[in-house]
Amino acid sequence: MEFIKDIWQFLKERKKFWLIPMIIILLLVGILVIFGGSSSVAPFVYTLF
Amino acid sequence: MYILGISAYYHDSAACLIHNNEIIAAAHEERFTRVKQDENFPENAVKYCLKEAGLELSDIEAVVYYEKPFLKFERLLESYYHFAPRGLISFVKSIPVWVKEKLFIKDELYSQLKKLGKYDKKKLKLYFSEHHLSHAASAYYPSGFESAAILTLDGMGEWASASIATGTGNKIQIIKELHYPNSPGLLYSAFTYFLGFMVNSGEYKLMGLAPYGNHGSLQVENYKNLIRENLVDIRPDGSIKLHMKYFAFATGLKMIRTKKWESLFGIKKRNSSDPVLQCHSDLALAIQQITEEIVLNMTREAKRLTENKNLCLAGGVALNCVANSAILKENIFDRIFIQPAAGDAGGALGAALAFAHLHNNMPISECNTDKMKGAFLGPEFSDLDVLKTARKYGAEFEYIEDNNRLFEFTARQLTEGKVTGWFRGRMEFGPRALGNRSILADARNPEMQKKLNLKIKFREGFRPFAPSVLHEDTKKYFNIDVSSPYMLFTADVATGIRKNLPGDYENLDMMSKLYIQRSTVPAITHCDFSARLQTVHKETNPDYHALISKFKELTGTGLIVNTSFNVRGEPIVCTPDEAFRCFMRTGMDVLVMQNYVFIKEKQNINPELFKEKFKPD
Numbered sequence: 001m002e003f004i005k006d007i008w009q010f011l012k013e014r015k016k017f018w019l020i021p022m023i024i025i026l027l028l029v030g031i032l033v034i035f036g037g038s039s040s041v042a043p044f045v046y047t048l049f
Numbered sequence: 050m051y052i053l054g055i056s057a058y059y060h061d062s063a064a065c066l067i068h069n070n071e072i073i074a075a076a077h078e079e080r081f082t083r084v085k086q087d088e089n090f091p092e093n094a095v096k097y098c099l100k101e102a103g104l105e106l107s108d109i110e111a112v113v114y115y116e117k118p119f120l121k122f123e124r125l126l127e128s129y130y131h132f133a134p135r136g137l138i139s140f141v142k143s144i145p146v147w148v149k150e151k152l153f154i155k156d157e158l159y160s161q162l163k164k165l166g167k168y169d170k171k172k173l174k175l176y177f178s179e180h181h182l183s184h185a186a187s188a189y190y191p192s193g194f195e196s197a198a199i200l201t202l203d204g205m206g207e208w209a210s211a212s213i214a215t216g217t218g219n220k221i222q223i224i225k226e227l228h229y230p231n232s233p234g235l236l237y238s239a240f241t242y243f244l245g246f247m248v249n250s251g252e253y254k255l256m257g258l259a260p261y262g263n264h265g266s267l268q269v270e271n272y273k274n275l276i277r278e279n280l281v282d283i284r285p286d287g288s289i290k291l292h293m294k295y296f297a298f299a300t301g302l303k304m305i306r307t308k309k310w311e312s313l314f315g316i317k318k319r320n321s322s323d324p325v326l327q328c329h330s331d332l333a334l335a336i337q338q339i340t341e342e343i344v345l346n347m348t349r350e351a352k353r354l355t356e357n358k359n360l361c362l363a364g365g366v367a368l369n370c371v372a373n374s375a376i377l378k379e380n381i382f383d384r385i386f387i388q389p390a391a392g393d394a395g396g397a398l399g400a401a402l403a404f405a406h407l408h409n410n411m412p413i414s415e416c417n418t419d420k421m422k423g424a425f426l427g428p429e430f431s432d433l434d435v436l437k438t439a440r441k442y443g444a445e446f447e448y449i450e451d452n453n454r455l456f457e458f459t460a461r462q463l464t465e466g467k468v469t470g471w472f473r474g475r476m477e478f479g480p481r482a483l484g485n486r487s488i489l490a491d492a493r494n495p496e497m498q499k500k501l502n503l504k505i506k507f508r509e510g511f512r513p514f515a516p517s518v519l520h521e522d523t524k525k526y527f528n529i530d531v532s533s534p535y536m537l538f539t540a541d542v543a544t545g546i547r548k549n550l551p552g553d554y555e556n557l558d559m560m561s562k563l564y565i566q567r568s569t570v571p572a573i574t575h576c577d578f579s580a581r582l583q584t585v586h587k588e589t590n591p592d593y594h595a596l597i598s599k600f601k602e603l604t605g606t607g608l609i610v611n612t613s614f615n616v617r618g619e620p621i622v623c624t625p626d627e628a629f630r631c632f633m634r635t636g637m638d639v640l641v642m643q644n645y646v647f648i649k650e651k652q653n654i655n656p657e658l659f660k661e662k663f664k665p666d
Contacts (some may be wrong), residue, residue, distance in 0.1 A: 003153060010119045022126055030148030 050409070051108055053098065054401030055158070056115040056183075056393050058151065060249055061086045063394035063478075064094035065426075066102055067401045070414040072191065074101035075426040075478040077394050080623040085666060086250060090161040091397075097428055099165075106166040109173060113404040115396030116180035118154045120207035122147055124229055128299055136300030176408065178400040180206025181364070182214075182223065184388075187399030188361035189216040190406060190413065191420040192386035198355035200347055203364035203392070204234035204249075213287070213351045216361065219406040219413045224354050230299045231291050233343045234366050236281055239296060240336040242304040244329050245319035250666045255333050256369055257512045258325065260577035261559045262334025272314065272335035279313055281339070287350035289343055321665070325511060330559060340366070341375040348376050358383040363399070367391040367537070368480065370581050374539045377531065389424040389535035390479035398478075423589030424535060425485055427476025430625050435642045438625040442633075442658075445651040449644055452592070459641050460599035463491045463609060467638035468505055470614055472628045473592055477621070481536045482613035483583060484517060484593035486621050486628070488637065490572065490610040491600075492516055497572035497610060499564065504636035508617040511563060513581070514610045516573035519597050520584040522607035526570065527582055536583040542568045547578060572610050583611060618663030633659040 011017055054065040057078075065075035074097065079085055081093030099106065125147065129140045150157065158175055162168065178186070184201040199214040199221065210232030213225040227233075237255070238248045246254045262269055277283065282290040295310065297303045307318050316328050344366065351360065360382040367373065368391050377385060388395050405411045414420075432448075439446050449455040462469055467490075474485045482488075488505060490497050492514075502510050515536055518526055529540035546569045554562065568574040573582075587594045601607040614622045616635060622628040625642050632640040632647065633656060640647040 003156070006155065007119060007152075010123075014120075014123065016123060019123065019126055022130075026144060026148050030145065 050110050050405070050411075051102065051104060052401045052405055053095065053109050053112045054115065054397040054399070054404075055091060055095070055112060056397040056400070057090050058088060058154065059393060060088050061392055061394045062088055062091040062094070063390070063397040064091040064098050065398040065401050065478075066098035066104075067398075067405060068102065069405070069411065070420065072398065072420060072422065072426060074098040075390070075398055076428065076476065077478070077620070079620040080427065080476065083620055083627070085618060085620050085664070090158070092161065092165065095162075095165060101428070106162060106168045106173070109168075111174045111176055111404055112158065112162065113176045113178055113400040114154065114158060115178055115183040115393070115400040117177045117207055118151055120179070122152060124208050128229065132300045139300055139302055142302065176404055178403045180396065181209045181212040181226070182221065182403055183396040183399035184363040184391075185212065185214045185216070185221050185223070185361070185399065186403035186406070187390070187395040188363035188367075188386060188388040189214075189221060190402040191388065191398075192359070192361050193416050193418040193420060194359040194361065194384065194386065195413075195416045196357055197359035197361045197386075198351040198357040198382070199361045199363075200351045201362070201364040202233055202344065202347065202366035204238060205229055205232055210234060211287075211347060211364070213347065213354055215355045215357065219411060221403070221407065225287075225350070227288055230293060230296070231289050233289060233340060234364070235296075235298060235304070236289070236291060237336060237340055237366065237369075239298075239304045240332065243307075243310055243318050244333060245321045245323060247321075247666050248304060252365070252369070254509065254512065256337060256371055257575075258330055258333040259337035259371070260334070260575050260579060261327075261330035261511060261562060263327070263331060263555055264334070264577070266331065268328070268331045269335050269338075272332050273339060275313055276335060276339050283339070283343055283346065285346055287343075287347035325509075325559060327559065337371060340369065341372045344369075344372045345375055345379060348379060349381065352381050360385045361388075362386070363388040363391045363395060365392045370537050370539050371579070373537055377529075377538060385531070386419070387535065387537045389421060389477075389481065389537065391537075392480065395479070419534075421535075423586075424477050424479050424481075424483055425475040425590070426478040428623060429475040430643070432643050432645070435625045435645045438629050438642075439645060439647070441626070442629060442654055444629065444647055444654065447646045447648075449646060452595070452644070455641070455644055455646070456592075456596045456599040458646065459596055459639070460603055462639045463489060463600055464603050466491060466494050466497075468501065468636065470628060470632050470637050470640040470642075471593075471596075472614065472622070472625065472640070472642040474590075476623055479535065481583075482611065482621055483534070483536065484585060484590050484611060486614040486623075487517075487611045488614050491604075492570040492572040492608055492610045493604070493606060495566055495571050500636070501572070501610065501612060506612065506616055507635075511559060513575040514573050514612050515581040515583060516570065516608045517583045517585050517593070517597060517611040519594065519601065519607040520586045522601070523582070523584050526608055527580065529582070532584040532586070533582050534584055534586055534589060536581055539579045539581045542570070542574050542578050542580055546570065570606070570608060573608070616663065618665045630659045630661065634661060
């Protein structure tokens with residue numbers, strides 16, 4: 001939660017809102033890659049890709 | 050108010066502890082882990098800093114990290130976007146590291162700190178300085194200047210690769226920045242790579258190789274023209290523009306587009322094991338001179354913008370002492386201070402100081418005093434620690450209680466051509482050994498450079514050695530008007546002690562040039578009559594000063610060879626144990642640790658015990 005607050009403040013200060021979609025996609029992919037390693041989430045990853 | 054500065058997760062991590070205006074302790078992590086340029090969280094360095102001050106983590110007011118990770122991530126995303134679709138492979142490889150770790154440095158730092166002791170997260174605040182602000186602060190606040198122009202230059206920070214700032218009282222204001230991908234540091238590193246040395250550590254070798262190039266020759270001028278016309282636009286306002294079609298660092302996993310460079314310069318990229326040829330030295334000289342031109346342009350711009358009479362320098366490029374000397378010769382500043390830990394390790398110090406002065410508004414203390422304490426900010430070991438090491442290995446030793454006798458004994462060993470390890474007091478902060486973790490030798494000995502390079506340091510034969518000279522005797526040996534306590538300036542050897550060169554000197558090959566006696570102190574006289582000198586001051590290192598004085602009493606020469614106490618690829622020794630092991634596996638003749646003396650000939654220990662391999666740098 002603190003991370004989201006920090007990055008929002010950063011983007012607001014730098015006025016770089018156009019980076020938001022890119023960051024969200026990267027984080028989602030990152031989460032999938034990290035959890036994709038564990039067996040319970042792996043089937044969803046395979047379905048998605 | 051205690052503040053802890055940290056630099057980590059790129060290369061050469063370090064920690065530093067300050068208390069108000071005083072630097073209590075600072076150390077590189079590599080010295081503890083024995084991993085050269087260790088990039089991991091500086092756990093051991095932080096532990097040492099706390100121990101030095103007798104503190105717990107809960108006594109610290111703030112921890113300050115030396116750069117802003119979000120800003121760096123922004124630069125990465127924007128540059129990948131800019132160069133897309135090129136750089137896809139690099140993107141795929143680097144982004145997961147960021148998404149998994151580097152974006153969450155705040156959490157990572159807190160969790161690493163947690164391992165070191167209990168603290169209250171609400172009380173212990175974590176702050177992030179900017180990379181070049183950290184460099185600027187590391188040079189300005191310890192300089193003792195009441196105001197100064199500040200120039201920082203390195204490979205890359207978040208967006209900036211160089212900056213000009215002004216320091217007034219306790220304030221620093223950044224005036225101008227040079228932004229990614231244009232970087233004087235990366236330009237120099239690109240040549241380091243092309244000439245077969247390792248990026249981020251081999252830059253010293255490139256600088257040491259440059260003087261073997263033929264000054265003013267057609268070849269060097271041709272290389273310089275090719276660099277100016279194809280690789281970089283050099284502008285009089287200090288800025289540069291790299292022609293990115295020749296560089297791969299923005300989109301690839303390498304520094305340069307090798308084939309393009311090979312066809313531009315007409316030579317193959319050198320591999321680290323290939324012999325060094327004259328064309329390599331000429332190219333090294335060309336890029337050294339181009340770098341000096343860039344640095345001088347930036348310096349003139351800093352003068353124009355600030356109109357200050359003092360200059361502070363930091364950032365990795367500020368370790369290029371030949372370029373520093375070019376600034377000195379330009380004579381546009383009255384006083385110059387260069388942070389001895391000018392690289393990223395020094396960012397830990399700068400981050401802590403920037404927080405104290407800029408965030409907490411702490412005033413600067415009395416002026417005109419260098420606050421680096423001679424850079425002796427690392428751990429110190431007692432006689433008992435040395436004794437424990439001696440007993441551990443069953444070593445033969447002699448204890449000389451009286452310092453005067455110890456210095457005389459050591460000086461006598463040096464006059465007899467013995468190479469001596471010298472381990473005393475607190476370890477240095479920064480890449481140079483300044484007389485507390487040093488290997489010493491007689492500079493008058495014509496065989497010494499070869500012996501040191503090949504039998505002690507196991508490094509390339511062309512590399513020069515630096516002299517430590519008594520501050521009061523500097524002018525006797527060198528043409529320089531300022532002191533150089535941190536080995537950050539070069540100077541020409543005085544004409545009075547030079548020897549005549551053979552008429553065909555310029556046409557000789559590199560190795561033939563190397564072994565020609567160029568002065569009465571040949572071991573420290575580089576092939577262009579320059580030396581990277583350290584002036585030794587009684588106030589900052591009285592023991593080392595006394596030793597050289599003793600050597601002078603015996604020989605009439607107030608100068609000795611000083612090289613760092615390590616072998617190629619090894620971090621400088623930190624503990625008595627590491628010093629003894631290094632002593633035993635090299636051709637060193639004598640080791641002096643505190644007041645204990647070890648003579649190699651008298652040791653009856655199996656040398657196989659001390660064999661250790663280090664990755665060559």
